[in-house]
Amino acid sequence: MSTTLELSLPTPAASATPAPSRSYWRVVGRQLRRDPMALAAGLVLLLIVGAAVLAPWLAPADPYKASMLKRLLPIGSPGFLLGSDELGRDMLSRLMHGGRLSLLMGVVPVLAAFGIGTAIGLLAGYVGGRLNMVIMRVLDVFYAFPSVLLAVAISGALGPGMSNSLIALTLVFVPQVVRVAESVTTQVRQLDYIEAARMSGASAFSIIRVHVLGNVLGPVFVYATGLLSVSMILASGLSFLGLGVKPPEPEWGLMLNTLRSAIYVNPWIAALPGALIFITSIAFNLLADSVRSAMDIRR
Amino acid sequence: MSAPLVSLQDLSVQFCGHRKASALNAVNIELGAGEVLGLLGESGSGKSVTLRTLLRLHPERTTKIQGKMQVDGQDVLALKGRALDLYRGGTVSMVFQEPGLAFDPVYTIGQQITEAIRAHEAVGEAAARAQALHMLERVQIPQARRRFDAYPHELSGGMRQRAMIALALACKPKLLLADEPTTALDATVQIQVLLLLRELQRETGMSVIFVTHDIGAAVEVADRIAVMYAGRIVEQAAVGDIVRAPRHPYTVGLLAATVGAEHRGQPLQAVPGAPPDLAALPPGCSFAPRCTHASERCRREVPPLTSLGNRAVACWHPVQPVAEAA
Amino acid sequence: MNSAPLPPSPVHDRGSPAQPLLVVRDLKKHFPVRGGPLERTKKFVHAVDGVSFSVPKGKTLGIVGESGCGKSTTARLIARLMQADSGSMVFDGEGVDEFGGIRLKEFRRNLQMVFQDSFASLNPRLTIAETIAYGPRVHGMPAAEAKRQAHDLLARVGLAPAQFASRYPHELSGGQRQRVNIARALAFDPRLVILDEAVAALDKSVQAQVLNLLQELKAERQLTYLFISHDLHVVHYISDYVMVMYLGQVVETGPVERIYGQAAHPYTRALLSAVPSMDPDRRTESSPLAGDPPNPINPPSGCRFRDRCPHAHPVCEARTPALIGIAGEPAHQAACHLNDPASGHPGALPETQA
Numbered sequence: 001m002s003t004t005l006e007l008s009l010p011t012p013a014a015s016a017t018p019a020p021s022r023s024y025w026r027v028v029g030r031q032l033r034r035d036p037m038a039l040a041a042g043l044v045l046l047l048i049v050g051a052a053v054l055a056p057w058l059a060p061a062d063p064y065k066a067s068m069l070k071r072l073l074p075i076g077s078p079g080f081l082l083g084s085d086e087l088g089r090d091m092l093s094r095l096m097h098g099g100r101l102s103l104l105m106g107v108v109p110v111l112a113a114f115g116i117g118t119a120i121g122l123l124a125g126y127v128g129g130r131l132n133m134v135i136m137r138v139l140d141v142f143y144a145f146p147s148v149l150l151a152v153a154i155s156g157a158l159g160p161g162m163s164n165s166l167i168a169l170t171l172v173f174v175p176q177v178v179r180v181a182e183s184v185t186t187q188v189r190q191l192d193y194i195e196a197a198r199m200s201g202a203s204a205f206s207i208i209r210v211h212v213l214g215n216v217l218g219p220v221f222v223y224a225t226g227l228l229s230v231s232m233i234l235a236s237g238l239s240f241l242g243l244g245v246k247p248p249e250p251e252w253g254l255m256l257n258t259l260r261s262a263i264y265v266n267p268w269i270a271a272l273p274g275a276l277i278f279i280t281s282i283a284f285n286l287l288a289d290s291v292r293s294a295m296d297i298r299r
Numbered sequence: 300m301s302a303p304l305v306s307l308q309d310l311s312v313q314f315c316g317h318r319k320a321s322a323l324n325a326v327n328i329e330l331g332a333g334e335v336l337g338l339l340g341e342s343g344s345g346k347s348v349t350l351r352t353l354l355r356l357h358p359e360r361t362t363k364i365q366g367k368m369q370v371d372g373q374d375v376l377a378l379k380g381r382a383l384d385l386y387r388g389g390t391v392s393m394v395f396q397e398p399g400l401a402f403d404p405v406y407t408i409g410q411q412i413t414e415a416i417r418a419h420e421a422v423g424e425a426a427a428r429a430q431a432l433h434m435l436e437r438v439q440i441p442q443a444r445r446r447f448d449a450y451p452h453e454l455s456g457g458m459r460q461r462a463m464i465a466l467a468l469a470c471k472p473k474l475l476l477a478d479e480p481t482t483a484l485d486a487t488v489q490i491q492v493l494l495l496l497r498e499l500q501r502e503t504g505m506s507v508i509f510v511t512h513d514i515g516a517a518v519e520v521a522d523r524i525a526v527m528y529a530g531r532i533v534e535q536a537a538v539g540d541i542v543r544a545p546r547h548p549y550t551v552g553l554l555a556a557t558v559g560a561e562h563r564g565q566p567l568q569a570v571p572g573a574p575p576d577l578a579a580l581p582p583g584c585s586f587a588p589r590c591t592h593a594s595e596r597c598r599r600e601v602p603p604l605t606s607l608g609n610r611a612v613a614c615w616h617p618v619q620p621v622a623e624a625a
Numbered sequence: 626m627n628s629a630p631l632p633p634s635p636v637h638d639r640g641s642p643a644q645p646l647l648v649v650r651d652l653k654k655h656f657p658v659r660g661g662p663l664e665r666t667k668k669f670v671h672a673v674d675g676v677s678f679s680v681p682k683g684k685t686l687g688i689v690g691e692s693g694c695g696k697s698t699t700a701r702l703i704a705r706l707m708q709a710d711s712g713s714m715v716f717d718g719e720g721v722d723e724f725g726g727i728r729l730k731e732f733r734r735n736l737q738m739v740f741q742d743s744f745a746s747l748n749p750r751l752t753i754a755e756t757i758a759y760g761p762r763v764h765g766m767p768a769a770e771a772k773r774q775a776h777d778l779l780a781r782v783g784l785a786p787a788q789f790a791s792r793y794p795h796e797l798s799g800g801q802r803q804r805v806n807i808a809r810a811l812a813f814d815p816r817l818v819i820l821d822e823a824v825a826a827l828d829k830s831v832q833a834q835v836l837n838l839l840q841e842l843k844a845e846r847q848l849t850y851l852f853i854s855h856d857l858h859v860v861h862y863i864s865d866y867v868m869v870m871y872l873g874q875v876v877e878t879g880p881v882e883r884i885y886g887q888a889a890h891p892y893t894r895a896l897l898s899a900v901p902s903m904d905p906d907r908r909t910e911s912s913p914l915a916g917d918p919p920n921p922i923n924p925p926s927g928c929r930f931r932d933r934c935p936h937a938h939p940v941c942e943a944r945t946p947a948l949i950g951i952a953g954e955p956a957h958q959a960a961c962h963l964n965d966p967a968s969g970h971p972g973a974l975p976e977t978q979a
Contacts, residue, residue: 024750024793192746193756195706196809200760201733210759214750341828342799441916455917456692485691486855490899491912512829515901519908538905556833557903562862563881566840569833573798 031294038290041283048280052099061090063097063250072266083269085255086262087248091272098250098273101162103280105235105244105251106228108166113173114224120174121181122216126189126208136182139175147172151234155243165244169234173227180223184216218295225288229281236277252277304473304506305330305353308367312345312352312530316361320577322348324530325366327604332473335500335507337521337538339514339553343574345530346510350476353508354387371473389419392467396479398459402451408435408462409447412469419470434465438495457488461495468499475500477509481516493519514557518542526550529575529585531601536610546607546617549586584615592616644718645679646817646849652676652702652712654695658922670921672698674873676712677948680817680866685843685850687864687881689857689896691918695873696853700821703851704738705729717816734764737810741822743802747794753805754779754790760812778808782838800831807838811846819851824859836863857900861885866956869893872921872929875948879957889951889959892930928962938962940969 032038051058060081067088075083075091082091124135142150154168188194189212197207236253238244245251247258252273259270305328312323323345330336338346351357352364355375368375371390378386395401402411412431416422422430435443438461451459460480467475477496481489497520500507511517517524518538525535526547534547545551552570572589575581581588587597596615604613653676655669673695680686688696701707703714705722713720716735720726740746747756757778758771766774776786782804794802803823810818820839824832836859842848854860860867861881868878869890877890888894895913902909914933919925925932931941940962948960962968 192740192742193748195704196738196740196746196806197748197759198706199704199733199736199738200763200813201730202760202763206763210751211748215748341830455920457917485918486857486896487691487899487912487914488917490901490909491915493901494909494912497908513901514829515903518903518905519901542903542905553829556829557858566837567833567862569837570830571834573800573831574828 028291028294032290035290035294037286038294041286041290044279044283045287048099048276048283049103051096052103055093055096055100059090059093059096061093063089063093064248065089072262072269074266075268082272083266085259085269091269094250094255095252095272095276098252098255099276101245101249101251102232102236102253102277105162105166105169105239106232106280106284109169109173109235110224110227110231112166112170113177113227114220116170117174117177118181118217118220121178121220122185122208122212124178125182125185125216126204126212128186128189132182135178139178142171142175143179147176147230148234148237151238152241152243155238160243160246162245165235165238168238169231172234173231176227177220177224181216181220184219185212188212188215222288222292222295225291226285228284228288232277232281232284302372303329304332304334304371305508306367306369307349307353308369310349310352310366310368311364312348312357313363313365314357314361315363316358318578321580322530322577323352324580326527326530326532328525328532330474330506330508332506333500333504335509335520335522337517337524338508338510338527339512339517339524340527341512341553341574343529343577344527346527347478348530349527350393350478350508350510353474353476354391354393355383385419388415388472389470390472391474391476392470392472393476393478394460394463394467394480396482398456398463398483399451401463402459402466404451407448407450408454408466412462412466415466416469431465431469434469435462437468437499438462438465440465456484457491460484460488460492464492464495464499468503468505471503471505473505475505475507477507479511480509482511482513489516490519496520514542514554526553529580530577531585531613532604532611533586533613534610535604535612540610546610546612547586547614548590548592548616548618551618552589584613592618642682644682645715646682646717647703647851648679648715649699649703650677650713650715652699652714653710654698654702654707655710668922671873671924672921673702673709674924676870676873676875678868678875678878680849680851682717683843683847683849684865685852685863687860687867688851688853688870689855689860689867690870691855691896693872693918693921694870695921696870697821698873699870700738700819700851700853704736704819705733706738734813735815736817736819737813737815738819738821739803739806739810739823741825743799743806743826744794746806747802749794752791752793753784753797754786756794756805757809757812760809774812775808778811779805781811781842782808783834784808798831800827800835803827803835804838807835807842811842814846815848817849817851819853821853822855823852825854825856832859839863857897869896872919872924874929875960876930877957877959877961878948879951879954879959883951883954883957887957889957889964890930890961891934891936891963893959895933928960936963936970936972938970938972944968 070084070088071086073080073084077083080090082095085091085094120135124132151168151172154171155165158164158168194207194211197211235244236256239251239253240257245254247254255273259273263270307326307328309325309327310323311325314320314322326349338349340346353368353370353375364376373386375386409428409431412434413427416427416430432443432447435447440446440458440461446454446458454462481492484492493516509517509520521538523535524538524541525532526541526549527533528549534541534545534550541550545554555568556570570589575585575588581598583598583600584602587593590597594616602613602615604611607617652673654673656672658668658670676699688699690696702709715721716727716732721732722729754772754775757775761771761774762768776790779786779789784801784804797805824835827835843850852860852863864881866879867881867884869876869884869892871892877884877888877893884893885897888897898913916933919932927943928941928946931937934941946960946962946965946968948958949965951957951959951964962970963972966973
């Protein structure tokens with residue numbers, strides 16, 4: 001066996017490290033933990049999500065309890081750490097509770113669109129041909145409208161309410177996810193390893209599950225994480241327009257709307273929900289970027 | 300040869316960006332006017348890096364260059380701004396492996412050559428166009444007048460490579476760098492381009508550095524061959540001496556691995572293993588881990604390129620020429 | 626590797642040893658070219674245009690030709706990665722995917738392919754052991770057994786399993802990845818392996834290692850190779866028979882010594898003399914052919930090589946030369962009027978031998 005021996009020699013890359021764990025996601029996780037930007041963004045998100053989830057226990061006051069006497073108190077007032085809003089409700093408590101709805105509105109439509117869009121995109125990309133053309137042309141129609149307008153239109157047609165705006169946002173994101181999933185699938189489908197898998201006599205389902213899905217999910221997932229911030233902002237926008245969450249529910253977009261009139265009285269209070277939307281979406285975006293580079297383990 | 304046209308002294312290139320790698324390690328090359336040097340090596344041997352360094356094409360921020368590099372009396376590492384622009388394309392120009400990528404797809408071949416001429420010479424539009432057309436004729440493009448107005452994608456691979464050579468020679472460079480110019484071409488086209496390069500070199504008297512992994516192609520055009528391995532020159536000699544009596548074990552292995560009719564029915568003498576990782580070169584001779592002659596000294600000390608008769612070899616235990624008599 | 630014998634393939638050698646392992650008849654594939662919206666007539670790339678050949682058992686058939694000659698398309702048609710427009714195949718005496726013949730799935734098991742791009746042909750998200758085990762798993766092999774088999778195959782192709790099995794493709798060198806691709810092909814215990822430029826992207830020193838491995842495996846497992854390459858040296862080294870293609874057609878085919886020694890087609894001769902000489906004192910002085918291979922969209926009528934052929938004659942335009950046996954050497958066939966005394970080409974050899 002002359003050829004067996006020679007390859008125990010040093011080879012480019014990896015032979016030096018013993019490499020404890022070889023699972024793909026562990027490799028990605030290790031990469032992420034080494035990335036300071038990912039850690040920072042993750043920490044910020046953890047704080048915001050934690051505060052929202054634990055709001056009922058952590059919030060210092062009842063977010064619905066109004067007081068005519070204590071309206072628009074400045075930041076740092078005794079008993080009102082972040083001031084109070086136009087009805088005298090504690091801002092800190094309202095922001096914490098508001099995160100529950102705002103984050104929900106950010107995450108749920110993206111998750112739904114990720115699932116639906118990836119499935120349609122895989123189908124269109126893998127089958128190709130006429131089916132692909134039909135699916136993609138139909139989606140192009142959705143694409144022709146700006147996403148804000150589309151969200152407003154669908155939301156308006158369905159009527160106000162939280163579940164309706166979730167549906168509206170999902171419908172806005174599905175075509176975008178499909179596009180990405182379809183183009184990645186089309187690329188992957190042409191690679192030699194798919195042909196090699198076909199040579200092995202594997203069924204189309206098995207090939208999609210093992211060879212296509214794994215390589216398509218990554219890029220689509222990264223794209224979807226980028227949508228999280230868009231979704232949050234759109235949801236806030238819908239609430240702002242009165243199409244999403246109804247008052248007196250605390251929600252960042254809605255709070256921004258109701259505090260609008262107070263901007264001349266106490267601009268800092270009015271800016272708080274906006275700042276949270278901003279920080280959260282930036283953190284989502286930064287994390288998405290880090291995940292993208294960590295998932296490209298080839299480098 | 301009084302002063303060589305090209306002189307590289309202890310040239311080292313390190314990439315220190317995303318990935319670290321010692322791409323060139325103390326390379327010395329001297330090339331006289333009108334000489335053709337073949338740089339022979341496998342992927343990662345540093346042959347293309349040498350060419351790109353000669354044109355200063357590496358991003359300065361992530362590249363560390365040490366040593367001296369003189370071309371036509373100019374210190375290339377000190378060139379800046381306009382002088383560098385004139386040097387690139389004027390004194391030295393390059394032919395790439397993929398002519399499809401080296402041309403801008405939105406301009407015609409003629410426009411691009413004309414523009415290159417006008418960038419380097421103070422000539423009018425009409426004169427530059429005439430010169431460009433003449434260049435296309437010189438590289439033996441049939442129906443040059445029609446091809447002048449063709450877009451790169453309208454030409455076949457061989458024609459594109461000829462046009463690329465016309466572009467490179469348009470400003471009469473003293474040194475032509477050819478980076479695997481025939482690798483992407485079909486066999487019958489490859490030989491045409493090799494013959495063309497040889498002919499143009501003879502006509503213009505320019506010097507050429509011809510980078511290739513194919514010994515056959517190097518033998519067709521080069522006067523001298525420098526064999527590179529892991530960023531170092533391991534052997535340098537006249538073409539005939541390299542092919543007939545290689546002294547460095549790597550050159551010997553490379554020639555033995557070049558398949559020929561005489562090997563039919565028997566296993567090839569393959570060099571075991573794979574080239575080293577440029578980020579972590581062994582302390583001694585880079586070829587030692589794959590070498591059958593390697594000794595303790597080879598693993599400890601880097602052998603310098605020393606002259607041995609009419610050639611230079613970087614090896615502690617050069618192969619005796621008799622070994623290759625068969 | 627006798628530690629763990631591979632499961633014997635259920636079908637082995639049905640025909641006699643003299644029965645060719647694969648016979649291909651009149652394979653055709655034309656790709657439509659998308660023209661402008663105003664173009665009425667549809668154009669076609671004649672990628673493979675009536676290719677017929679056979680591969681004897683245990684031999685290697687080398688297919689050579691320049692880009693656009695259809696050699697890779699032929700491989701894909703045989704592997705059924707692409708549907709042929711017409712043509713038929715017989716595998717060891719049985720029609721492929723025909724009534725009463727060998728079923729497609731069975732045929733696929735017996736035929737595997739190794740591609741040129743060692744990186745693109747491996748799933749970047751699977752370890753190499755997973756990649757090799759995937760095929761057998763699909764066919765119902767238990768996970769543990771498939772894993773053990775993958776380790777054995779890795780050891781056989783020269784990659785120590787303890788060191789390599791759990792690596793990802795990007796952690797290997799090109800030569801190592803190509804070994805993995807070979808191991809994957811062997812996991813089915815195939816009888817025919819199509820090597821589509823399988824060593825073309827490798828460095829010379831590594832290429833020799835892989836060629837040696839292929840030769841060893843062939844002897845060990847009685848494999849038959851279809852070796853597609855543009856490298857005439859490598860084809861000469863590894864092939865028993867050689868087939869030369871030009872613009873989607875076979876122009877010459879025969880035993881390797883005949884093709885390299887007494888090529889009968891002007892194109893074959895040109896191709897062979899275009900190889901750079903290795904002797905600096907005897908450099909090539911003139912190019913055997915001018916110009917590039919023509920576009921296969923509109924191949925010339927008659928003989929497709931006539932535009933570039935130094936012996937072209939009006940008869941070459943009028944009549945398409947058939948692939949016929951050279952006098953006295955029926956295994957050596959060429960499609961050129963020069964070899965057919967009845968063709969009417971003035972340069973044709975007179976009928977000397979019976």
